[in-house]
Amino acid sequence: MGREPFEAVMAAHHxxxxxxxxxLTFRSAEAEDLSQETxxxxxxxxxxxxxxxxxxxxxFAIATNLFRNSLRAAKRRRAAYDxxxxxxxxxxxxxxDGVARFNEARVAVEAVIDALPTKQRAxxxxxxxxxxxYDEIAKSLHCSxxxxxxxxxxxxxKIRHSLEDAQLPAAEGSA
Amino acid sequence: xxxxxxSCRAIQPDLVATATGDAVPGAEARVRAHVxxxxxxxxxxxxxxxxxxxxxxxxxxxxxxxxADIVRGDLEWRLAELRRxxxxxxxxxxxxxxxxxxxxxxxxxxxxxxxxxRGLEASRALRRAGVEVxxxxxxxxxxxxxxLEYLAGERTRLAWPLDYRLAASDFHRxxxxxxxxxxxxxVVSYARLAREIGRPTATRAVAQALRHNxxxxxxxxxxxxxxxxxxTGYAGDKLALKERLLSLEGVPVVRARRDRRISRDAMxxxxxxxxxxxxxxxxxxxxxxxxxxxxFATRDRAExxxxxxxxxxxxxxxxxxx
Numbered sequence: 345m346g347r348e349p350f351e352a353v354m355a356a357h358h359x360x361x362x363x364x365x366x367x368l369t370f371r372s373a374e375a376e377d378l379s380q381e382t383x384x385x386x387x388x389x390x391x392x393x394x395x396x397x398x399x400x401x402x403x404f405a406i407a408t409n410l411f412r413n414s415l416r417a418a419k420r421r422r423a424a425y426d427x428x429x430x431x432x433x434x435x436x437x438x439x440x441d442g443v444a445r446f447n448e449a450r451v452a453v454e455a456v457i458d459a460l461p462t463k464q465r466a467x468x469x470x471x472x473x474x475x476x477x478y479d480e481i482a483k484s485l486h487c488s489x490x491x492x493x494x495x496x497x498x499x500x501x502k503i504r505h506s507l508e509d510a511q512l513p514a515a516e517g518s519a
Numbered sequence: 520x521x522x523x524x525x526s527c528r529a530i531q532p533d534l535v536a537t538a539t540g541d542a543v544p545g546a547e548a549r550v551r552a553h554v555x556x557x558x559x560x561x562x563x564x565x566x567x568x569x570x571x572x573x574x575x576x577x578x579x580x581x582x583x584x585x586x587a588d589i590v591r592g593d594l595e596w597r598l599a600e601l602r603r604x605x606x607x608x609x610x611x612x613x614x615x616x617x618x619x620x621x622x623x624x625x626x627x628x629x630x631x632x633x634x635x636x637r638g639l640e641a642s643r644a645l646r647r648a649g650v651e652v653x654x655x656x657x658x659x660x661x662x663x664x665x666x667l668e669y670l671a672g673e674r675t676r677l678a679w680p681l682d683y684r685l686a687a688s689d690f691h692r693x694x695x696x697x698x699x700x701x702x703x704x705x706v707v708s709y710a711r712l713a714r715e716i717g718r719p720t721a722t723r724a725v726a727q728a729l730r731h732n733x734x735x736x737x738x739x740x741x742x743x744x745x746x747x748x749x750x751t752g753y754a755g756d757k758l759a760l761k762e763r764l765l766s767l768e769g770v771p772v773v774r775a776r777r778d779r780r781i782s783r784d785a786m787x788x789x790x791x792x793x794x795x796x797x798x799x800x801x802x803x804x805x806x807x808x809x810x811x812x813x814x815f816a817t818r819d820r821a822e823x824x825x826x827x828x829x830x831x832x833x834x835x836x837x838x839x840x841x
Contacts, residue, residue: 350598354591354594354595354598358587358590358591358594359587359591362585362587362590362591363582363585363587366582366585367582372586376586376590376593379590379594380590380593380594380597383594383598384594384597384598384601387598387601387653388601388651388653388654389653389654391607391653391654391655391658392654392655449569449573450573450576450577450580453570453573453574453577454577457577471541472539472574472577472578473574473577473578478541493532493536493541494532496539496541497531497532497535497536500535500539500567500570501531501535503570504563504566504567504570507566507570509566512565512566512569512570
């Protein structure tokens with residue numbers, strides 16, 4: 345029982361997990377549902393969590409699992425309805441095409457992140473937005489640390505190839 | 520050198536990691552050596568650094584449509600709901616076989632003898648109860664330890680907080696609460712218990728309520744017996760367990776041809792609500808029906824219940840032979 349109360353866990357991590365899911369899902373209603381489900385599940389399992397477990401990484405793992413399950417379910421639903429009609433998710437319509445100036449590079453990068461395959465996107469957001477260590481990312485994605493690194497590397501490569509050189513400001517420092 | 524050459528391809532993961540602050544040991548040195556001789560890769564390194572800065576901006580920017588506070592308010596409400604319904608449960612092994620203990624925030628909700636150690640899913644009571652069952656950390660361990668002490672004869676009281684939410688009705692709850700006050704080493708009949716709660720004609724209903732006792736051992740329904748002194752029934756078909764629990768408390772049980780019954784002649788007796796206990800042959804006690812009596816296994820047990828030795832039969836001077 346020496347563990348901190350679940351309320352303290354919520355206070356410490358809810359906003360971050362919600363924002364993580366918000367970045368993964370695009371639709372705020374879905375992020376709301378998934379973040380609630382994450383914490384309800386966590387609450388059910390919290391007592392049985394080993395005392396030395398990293399609670400933050402554990403919550404990310406639950407959220408990532410739920411997100412991936414929800415994608416699979418959505419995919420099945422879509423497949424049932426309209427076959428191979430392509431990606432049916434909500435988008436803000438800002439593809440990288442019209443973006444030419446480098447002050448718009450951020451929008452372009454976000455669009456690329458949004459279009460990444462699930463594991464790459466989750467790994468990239470966990471690493472670069474929430475700054476989780478690779479071993480925790482690997483646990484969340486049920487993969488090796490090397491695979492987690494490879495996901496982030498692939499994400500960077502895709503971002504790089506989607507941008508024109510002109511969109512990338514020259515470095516201030518040296519190599 | 521062109522970046523499509525094999526050495527440039529090979530260095531790419533290290534190059535990206537170096538530019539984005541993720542380099543493994545040794546990678547930075549490899550990248551430095553490579554870009555010193557390769558201008559295109561030097562440019563690539565800078566481009567990845569630019570991308571990393573953009574990603575840093577994204578990290579610092581607020582997320583659009585952020586309703587974290589509202590979502591958390593909803594969540595807190597749902598959690599409070601869940602907490603009210605929830606019990607934590609665990610199956611322990613005991614000398615009586617696998618035993619499940621469940622508790623809510625208010626107290627112990629369920630003690631259940633299981634026929635197999637398959638875990639929580641073996642519990643019929645939990646399935647029927649419609650409660651939210653949570654994995655138990657160590658909330659029930661202290662209770663389990665006390666049961667072990669009790670079964671080893673090292674403890675005579677289980678002063679647990681109890682939650683009677685699994686009682687089937689208010690009447691059942693009343694029966695359970697009255698049963699919970701029966702002292703260690705004492706037995707009464709179902710009829711006596713019915714009278715105690717002011718329902719003298721409800722003997723069968725009392726027996727039914729105890730048949731569905733969700734809290735055996737701690738609500739000691741094993742101390743309640745039939746009007747003839749027969750043990751009658753326990754937890755479905757576990758009459759042997761009832762005998763075992765009574766024997767543990769020193770209550771003499773004899774096996775008759777077709778049943779097991781307490782040995783009334785070998786127990787101390789209190790009639791109605793007397794404050795004194797007697798040997799069973801005192802006055803007209805041996806002719807009184809069981810529904811008027813409380814029987815005690817030993818003098819110690821009677822005196823622990825606050826009773827004094829009878830001044831005419833003097834059980835303190837002439838105790839029953841063991």
